[in-house]
């Protein structure tokens with residue numbers, strides 16, 4: 001059973017996820033703080049919300065919700081969460097994403113959305129509860145589809161408005177209320193690229209904590225329609241030959257894995 005608000009024993013080494021807004025405390029060598037509280041130069045945690053969020057390599061993980069630009073944590077520095085993705089340790093990145101999502105959840109659910117009463121943290125699961133009207137909230141997860149579409153020996157890639165300069169990726173979009181994943185996929189692909197797809201195959205998923213998506217990854221094949229890139233969401237897009245792709249997302253991202261799978265499947 002989860003006891004979210006328990007504290008570690010003084011001599012228990014643990015992973016520490018000190019989150020401030022969308023940033024996380026990293027050591028000088030860009031790693032997560034690890035160790036017993038007695039050995040770490042943390043401020044007294046009595047003034048902070050501390051939440052046990054799971055285990056990493058058989059050690060407990062604790063989220064500490066820090067203030068914006070908190071300067072009581074003198075060892076280390078607050079860095080964007082993406083810094084951990086670059087370090088390509090996906091287990092740490094995933095747990096850091098969980099930490100950030102819980103931090104976000106707790107700080108945005110202090111009051112009940114139904115009756116306005118102050119909410120209390122539940123002590124046996126990660127939830128906030130209103131004792132006035134019994135409304136209970138859980139961290140929000142937003143399902144998204146992401147799909148690698150091939151046409152013969154070509155792959156559809158597009159440049160989103162928020163992508164880094166010159167970076168191309170595959171199509172993605174949020175699932176709307178009341179939609180199945182298949183419906184969301186067909187709608188997004190039609191809206192963003194004007195085409196129809198077939199042979200849709202589910203491949204894998206990845207939590208994506210920017211801020212609380214769950215990316216569900218598919219491969220699919222072009223079935224019809226002329227390519228028409230939606231100018232509201234995308235800068236540009238086109239079919240690219242498998243052996244002549246522009247820069248695409250790095251290893252560790254679901255987009256990278258799906259591109260590899262789509263191209264590999266054709267090569268088989």
Ligand SMILES: [Zn+2]
Nearest residue numbers: 112115130133
């Ligand atoms: Zn309420």
